[in-house]
Amino acid sequence: MKPMNERYKILFESVEIGPKTAKNRFYQVPHAMGSGNDMPNTRAAQRGIKAEGGWGVVNTGYCSIHPSSDDRPLPFARLWSEKDIASHVPMVEAVHEHDALAGIEFFHGGAYAANRHTRMPPISPSGIQQKVGELMDMHLTAPKVMDKKDIKDLIQWHLIATERAIKAGFDIIYCYAGMGFLPYHFLHPTFNNRSDEYGGSLENRSRLMRELITEMKTVAGDRAAIAVRMSTDELLTFASESSESEAHEFFEINGELPDLWDIKMSSWFKECPSGRFAESGHMEPYNSFVKKLTSKPVVGVGWFTSPDVMAKQINEGILDFVGAARASIADPFLPNKLKEGREDDIRECIGCNICASCYNQGIPVRCTQNPSMGEEWRRGWHPERIKPKSSEDSILVIGGGPAGLEATLSLARRGYSVAIADSEKELGGRINMESKLPGMSSYKRVIDYRLNQINQLDNIDVYLDNTLSSDDVLELGFDHVVTATGSSWQPTIMDEKSAPVFVTKTDTIFTPEDILNGCDLKSPVIIFDFDYYYMGGLLAEHIRDLGHEVTIITPFEKVSPWSFNSNEIVEIQSRLMEKDIKVLTEHRILDVMDSSLKIINTAINKESIIDRGSLVLVGYRAQNDSLYDSLISDEEALKTSGIKSVQNIGDSNAPGAVVHAVFAGHLYANTFDQLNDPSNEDFKLEYPVIQ
Ligand code: ADP
Ligand code: SF4
Secondary structure (H helix, E strand, O other): OOOOOHHHHHHHOOEEEOOEEEOOOEEEOOOOOOOOOOOHHHHHHHHHHHHHOOOOEEEEEEEEOOOOOOOOOOOOEEOOOHHHHHHHHHHHHHHHOOOOEEEEEEEOOHHHOOOOOOOOOOEEOOOOOOOOOOHHHOOOOOOEEOOHHHHHHHHHHHHHHHHHHHHHOOOEEEEEEOOOOHHHHHHOOOOOOOOOOOOOOHHHHOHHHHHHHHHHHHHHOOOOEEEEEEEOOOHHHOOOOOOOOHHHHHHHHHOOOOOEEEEEOOOHHHHOOOOOOOOOOOOHHHHOOHHHHOOOOEEEOOOOOOHHHHHHHHHOOOOOEEEEOHHHHHOOOHHHHHHOOOHHHOOOOOOOOHHHHHHHHOOOOOOOOOOOOOOOOOOOOOOOOOOOOOOOOEEEEEOOOHHHHHHHHHHHHHOOEEEEEOOOOOOOOHHHHHOOOOOOHHHHHHHHHHHHHHHOOOOEEEEOOOOOOHHHHHHHOOOEEEEOOOEEEOOEEEOOOOOEEEOOOOOOEEOHHHHHOOOOOOOOEEEEEOOOOOHHHHHHHHHHHOOOOEEEEOOOOOOOHHHHOOOOHHHHHHHHHHOOOEEEOOEEEEEEOOOEEEEEEOOOOEEEEEEOOOEEEEOOEEEOOHHHHHHHOOHHHHHHHOOOEEEEOHHHOOOOOHHHHHHHHHHHHHHOOOOOOHHHOOOOOOOOOOO
């Protein structure tokens, strides 16, 4: 084992959090993992793996303390009754097993809580609903104005939940005053216009927080630390008579109360932007002032992916703990790798926000870089270990994109002898092109990590600039063959049922590959985009950056509508506006003429003609599966050549996002030698106890 690099030693210092001591400064902040109380085993394995990988503190996601804060159908955790305690115990035990502290983030959503299941009226300081245009946050009940009894009840719910959290074994208990939730709305002058002692001055508006922290600390004693999670960005903009801002004044009044401060932003979109739209350390303006106003430890996030940026936070006195959600998802073993002098082996987060998209879709977390995330319990996958080979068979992987590379690496880690071939002169597949688009360079890490690992193994042969035919494959003498030959964008528009309609390609009609290969374009460039994800918007930006006039037409209400899930949709629309790209939503192309298009406004069925130079069609990808089809079409030839199995994975099987390709490669490497077809395996579920 190599010694730890001196410059990371500071990250391994222990830090006191009230009555508890964290063994190092690696702090997995509370973040949603898509597994609430209904999936206690999944949750325990997801969080436990981070403790095993060296994170000193591991928290739950948001945990509602009372039925008046019900967030269904989103996957929140719950501590509403004594019966909920048991569901948390497996996670606490999994975290304690590796000497980490287990934290729980209490949550009361206040006016945000839709209470769709419990049907209780939402509650708030002054009856003001913060309206946002997101479906899950829209609900039809205005919140009730809390009277004094409601305030007493809210404090009491926190105290009862504190006792329950301690029974479950948690070391750190959060009071949550961020993101428009209830204690935050008390602090916020827009949402709190009360005239009693809980409204008016900041001293009064923070009274509820003081009471909550003080009373929770009394209940906890030395059995648990009390942390506060707090949004500062808006308070920093509010003027204060006695201090630099209301945020400063808040910490001057309350800075010493809890055992730890965890600083965040007032909206998830702002706090967790994708790597396309944020730099590492982007939260510094909102958290760096806090340490000057308190002696208590401060934790903050900000898409820290590199250990040097992490160490800088501590060295420069910005934070006491390096807070992370995504870095701990992409590489749960980041701390241990640093400790072992293996920083080059870190699987660096690419900032795609696929993990965040899982919460928005109500499913256990998935990660582009780390295919085992969310599968620890269900499939028994581990980010660093994989079962050994079951034979001396050799495997040929055809295609070096994310699917082929992940399959190659994981097969080789199992001990198999593997060869990977690609038509191109370098490995990387689609990533090599897509990572050149604006803001996408971090996607290259998917390839860089795998190539670096592959280069350390001596049971992998790489054949570049090698387009294999089925005859070539039959002659090569491998026992197993897997095709990961990708997909191709097709020149299609779409009909009224959203089905693709093929258009003949000309020297002015292009697909994304043509653009990425640098074809000649003529203004005005029209992009017709009926893909759900990022490609249309990215190409619009790219082509505009080349100096062309660009219009993007989409049948949807917004460009890249799926990107709501990855917290990117707002930034995508802003970027198009900033770059002066014309956007025509709810339109479809009816006919493609030489220098014009017939289009239809699908909302009002109105047809019109627009001029065009080049036309770029983004919407439909087809599998490059001809090699696979040709191989499996001749069973006799396979038998004669000694090939025992042929499988098709990734985009050449079902075109998807990069996360799907990496997962497909990992699944293949784990299951190709199982007798059962992996698609038919028993899907392991957590079953409810029938009462
Ligand atoms: P995925 O996302 O499924 O990994 P990609 O499109 O990123 O797919 O990568 C597919 C790779 O397969 C490309 O790099 C392409 O050059 C390679 N490829 C396709 N057909 C062949 C072939 N017949 N022989 C070798 N390589 C191929
Ligand atoms: Fe990072 Fe993407 Fe993994 Fe999330 S899904 S942790 S953003 S690589």
